[in-house]
Amino acid sequence: MPDRTTLLIQYRALQATVRAGLGKPEVTAALVSLLEEAKAFLAENCSRAAMNSGVPGKQYFTFTDGARTSRPVNADLFKAEIDPSALAELAAAAQGPPDSLLLRQSLYSWVLTFCAANDVLFVSDQKKPGTFFEWFVGHLLARRYRTSPRKFTEVASLGMNTRIPTDFVFDLGAGKARIHLPVKTSTRERAIQVWAHQRVLDGLHGQNTFRGILVCVAETNKQVQANSVIEVCVPEQWRLYQGYIAQLHRVYYLDPPAAYLSLGAGSPQIPVKHFSEFFSESDRIVSLA
Amino acid sequence: MPDRTTLLIQYRALQATVRAGLGKPEVTAALVSLLEEAKAFLAENCSRAAMNSGVPGKQYFTFTDGARTSRPVNADLFKAEIDPSALAELAAAAQGPPDSLLLRQSLYSWVLTFCAANDVLFVSDQKKPGTFFEWFVGHLLARRYRTSPRKFTEVASLGMNTRIPTDFVFDLGAGKARIHLPVKTSTRERAIQVWAHQRVLDGLHGQNTFRGILVCVAETNKQVQANSVIEVCVPEQWRLYQGYIAQLHRVYYLDPPAAYLSLGAGSPQIPVKHFSEFFSESDRIVSLA
Numbered sequence: 001m002p003d004r005t006t007l008l009i010q011y012r013a014l015q016a017t018v019r020a021g022l023g024k025p026e027v028t029a030a031l032v033s034l035l036e037e038a039k040a041f042l043a044e045n046c047s048r049a050a051m052n053s054g055v056p057g058k059q060y061f062t063f064t065d066g067a068r069t070s071r072p073v074n075a076d077l078f079k080a081e082i083d084p085s086a087l088a089e090l091a092a093a094a095q096g097p098p099d100s101l102l103l104r105q106s107l108y109s110w111v112l113t114f115c116a117a118n119d120v121l122f123v124s125d126q127k128k129p130g131t132f133f134e135w136f137v138g139h140l141l142a143r144r145y146r147t148s149p150r151k152f153t154e155v156a157s158l159g160m161n162t163r164i165p166t167d168f169v170f171d172l173g174a175g176k177a178r179i180h181l182p183v184k185t186s187t188r189e190r191a192i193q194v195w196a197h198q199r200v201l202d203g204l205h206g207q208n209t210f211r212g213i214l215v216c217v218a219e220t221n222k223q224v225q226a227n228s229v230i231e232v233c234v235p236e237q238w239r240l241y242q243g244y245i246a247q248l249h250r251v252y253y254l255d256p257p258a259a260y261l262s263l264g265a266g267s268p269q270i271p272v273k274h275f276s277e278f279f280s281e282s283d284r285i286v287s288l289a
Numbered sequence: 290m291p292d293r294t295t296l297l298i299q300y301r302a303l304q305a306t307v308r309a310g311l312g313k314p315e316v317t318a319a320l321v322s323l324l325e326e327a328k329a330f331l332a333e334n335c336s337r338a339a340m341n342s343g344v345p346g347k348q349y350f351t352f353t354d355g356a357r358t359s360r361p362v363n364a365d366l367f368k369a370e371i372d373p374s375a376l377a378e379l380a381a382a383a384q385g386p387p388d389s390l391l392l393r394q395s396l397y398s399w400v401l402t403f404c405a406a407n408d409v410l411f412v413s414d415q416k417k418p419g420t421f422f423e424w425f426v427g428h429l430l431a432r433r434y435r436t437s438p439r440k441f442t443e444v445a446s447l448g449m450n451t452r453i454p455t456d457f458v459f460d461l462g463a464g465k466a467r468i469h470l471p472v473k474t475s476t477r478e479r480a481i482q483v484w485a486h487q488r489v490l491d492g493l494h495g496q497n498t499f500r501g502i503l504v505c506v507a508e509t510n511k512q513v514q515a516n517s518v519i520e521v522c523v524p525e526q527w528r529l530y531q532g533y534i535a536q537l538h539r540v541y542y543l544d545p546p547a548a549y550l551s552l553g554a555g556s557p558q559i560p561v562k563h564f565s566e567f568f569s570e571s572d573r574i575v576s577l578a
Contacts, residue, residue: 158532158557160525189482196485196534203533236449243447244492245485245534268447 002041004121010034011128018135022149023142028091031136035084035110038117043080046070046120052228056258060220060229063116068123070116072220072229074255077108084110091143096280103276108254111136111217115185126185134183137215137275138168141181144282145172149181155204167197169210176286180210185217191238198246211249211285215275218255233259242268250285252278291330293410299323300417307424311438312431317380320425324373324399327406332369335359335409341517345547349509349518352405357412359405361509361518363544366397373399380432385569392565397543400425400506404474415474423472426504426564427457430470433571434461438470444493456486458499465575469499474506477521481530488535500538500574504564507544522548531557539574541567 014030021027046063051072053060060072087110090097097103115129122128142148149168155161168181180201182194198212219231238260242248247268251260252275263270278285303319310316335352340361342349349361376399379386386392404418411417431437438457444450457470469490471483487501508520527549531537536557540549541564552559567574 155525155529158528159555160528162525164526164529192485193478193481196481196488196530199485199488200529200533204529236444236451237453239447239449240444240453240489240493241485244489266448 002037002044002117007034007037007041007117007121010037011132014132014135018139021142022135022139023147027135027139028088028143031091031139032084032087034132035087035113038114039080039084041117041121042113046116048073049227051222052226054228054230055220058255062222063120065120068120070119071112072218072222073112073116074108074218074220077105077255078112079105079109082106082109084113090279091140093279095283098280099274099277103279104254104274107275111254115217130185133185133217134168137183138181141168141170141179141213141278141282144279145170145179145286147172149179153201153204157204166201169201172286175288177211177288178205178209179286180212181215182212183215186219187214187216188219188232191234192241192245195241195245195248198248202246212246213278213285214248214251216251216253218253219257219260220255231257231259233257235259235263238263238270239266239268242270250278291326291333291406296323296326296330296406296410299326300421303421303424307428310431311424311428312436316424316428317377317432320380320428321373321376323421324376324402327403328369328373330406330410331402335405337362338516340511341515343517343519344509347544351511352409354409357409359408360401361507361511362401362405363397363507363509366394366544367401368394368398371395371398373402379568380429382568384572387569388563388566392568393543393563396564400543404506419474422474422506423457426472427470430457430459430468430502430567430571433568434459434468434575436461438468442490442493446493455490458490461575464577466500466577467494467498468575469501470504471501472504475508476503476505477508480523480527481534484530484534484537487537491535501535502574503537503540505540505542507542508546508549509544520546520548522546524548524552527552527559528555528557531559539567 010033014034017026017030042063045065048061049064051060059075061075063070111133114132118128138149147170149170151166152163153166153169155164170179180198194214201210219233220229221232222229251272254275256274260272263272299322303323306315306319331352334354337350338353340349340351348364350364352359400422403421407417427438436459438459440455441452442455442458444453459468469487483503490499508522509518510521511518540561543564545563549561552561
């Protein structure tokens, strides 16, 4: 029966494949295996409890084992019937697929399956869900670009000759933009760090050398007392960051807040999209043409 | 006898005076009263336990009531005999005093008295010590500049006409630089936020309109298993932030790490000093001459 131990064993097995390199086929297999375990836990041990939604047009529930509850789960995006093994097709595809409701639901369901199972099994552990999501996104981009990311950048300026730690960075070789890939389950007050890191990379390597691609799950906030969920968004602050700190090239969400999607039409523009759209625009993202 | 309840009563009383305005004499009185309470708690209920120091040239101890322990306390800077009521003189002084060991010890002892007492009484509460330190520093600058700070800035650009939240900002009127005053007990990975906020203010209001003054307690990190203390510093990253994001005018510490003090001699220069030095250079800090 799936439990803390069996989930942790699968998580550690995934971690071992990640150490060998994101983008390797072994990572896909370990991701699928971990998701099968988490899916079985939710199916066998948890039921759904409705939440009061403070988000217009969206309904949320939590998974619960009777004692502990998960983060909010978007009822329109989470589909229990979605098969973890279908992730292998997406990870293997050289192009596309185009954006679709099924692709949105698949990406969301895979990620929330692990996060919700971990929430119920490991109360107040934010670390494994955050790290899992980094691996999940980093691996899909590594597969798509046939390149493993690094987590540092070279510094040869200001009298230094060293490396500093970064989020994932992809170097696709001559003639392609490089990618700066911060990955966060939600941004909260940490969003400004993403723009600031982008500015440091712009300073070190020149404007438009690194394209900043931020990938997030959602901006939902669970209010336990009221059993309700709201989205916490600061679109005016994001416009200041995009206007005065640096430019992000894309912000992708699995469950995008309407307040951020509308920034795609503003000035300064911030292209905020469903992460599902990445797979059909992945070539354009790195094109210098 | 001092306990959780009596400390909390004094904390709430201080909070009420802060709401009426930092810089008012009532805040000084409430700070002194809170510190007397915290000092009595430490004297009557706590003993000192030595720590293994991983910081060259510095010795640390913790306060403990036998069951719970405080954050690390620098043994050369904390002097139990320092009187909370002497804070009233510093808050009332129009100029100086010059930097001295006694002033360094006084500032450090006042702040650590509350933080250590709160650590022992309210396990894993980081919020009250952080807020207390914001009030403590914000009040001393408000007294010195005879001006209450605000916590927002006007935005009339990028198609917006609104206010956004900031750290403390002081507007001293025509002919003086304004001050942007972030206050943090330690910076950790949040330091980059300070430079990024400074850049947004530079963009909104023009370069050198706001001078960025970061005030911190220390960068000590307690390692519970080993009963040891280290300093966590990333001076190379700070130089990148100062070179590529924005310029901070001062960084003050109560217990400054040597790795950051040495940034005052580098390029790009970051003037890192003892907070005690502020009081004799407060006029120069805001001078446009």
